[in-house]
Amino acid sequence: MSRLLPLFPLNLVVFPGEKLNLHIFEPRYRQLVHDCATENITFGIPAFLNGEVQPIGTEMRLIRIEKLYESGESDIRTEGVGVFRLGEMLRQAPGKLYAAGYVDDLPDDATEDPDVRQHIGTLVAQLYNILGLSPTLLTLPPHYRMFDVAHQLGLSNEQEYQLLTLRSEAERQELVRGHLEQILPVLSETERLKERVRLNGHFKNLTPPSF
Structure with a gap:
């Protein structure tokens, strides 16, 4: 069943298990970081390639806020936890500044050679x-x-x-x-x-x- 996930599109690809450090300065993503910290929610990073948001992305969890600036900006540490497929995307989550989307978790076969x-x-x-x-x-x-x-x-x-x-x-x-x-x-x-x-x-x- 699809679920609503906050989104943070970026011009890069993040993988499950990857540690990603980000500097947050836009008001919408400052709000997202606040919600992640206070409500223990995750967010998704779908890759923004060739001028559009791609349908496959990585779900991220906030590890910690490394530094909080007086301006409201912050340095955060995050980690990839899984892969999702993005369906409908909302320019703003209900009552929020940041985007969101209805996503489905994608299974993974870890069998290797x-x-x-x-x-x-x-x-x-x-x-x-x-x-x-x-x-x-x-x-x-x-x-x-x-x-x-x-x-x-x-x-x-x-x-x-x-x-x-x-x-x-x-x-x-x-x-x-x-x-x-x-x-x-x-x-x-x-x-x-x-x-x-x-x-x-x-x-x-x-x-x-x-x-």
């Missing part, structure tokens, strides 16, 4: 090595989900949204694996070309072929 996850770990390590980044993936728990690493893979907003719409971990694994297998050869070739440019003009000690 351990071999694919291990392969993805190897691909991510290669990605970080090419980019010269620290392998933060290695600090994740053994049974991390694709949602846990999605922001670290160079996905576009549209690709992240596609990942959010998938209802099984196995499908998300396939999307991530396909993305990494597509971009790694391109990045490797780019690095090879950069190295050739760096070497251009240097004195070279080359051994001529023997005839």
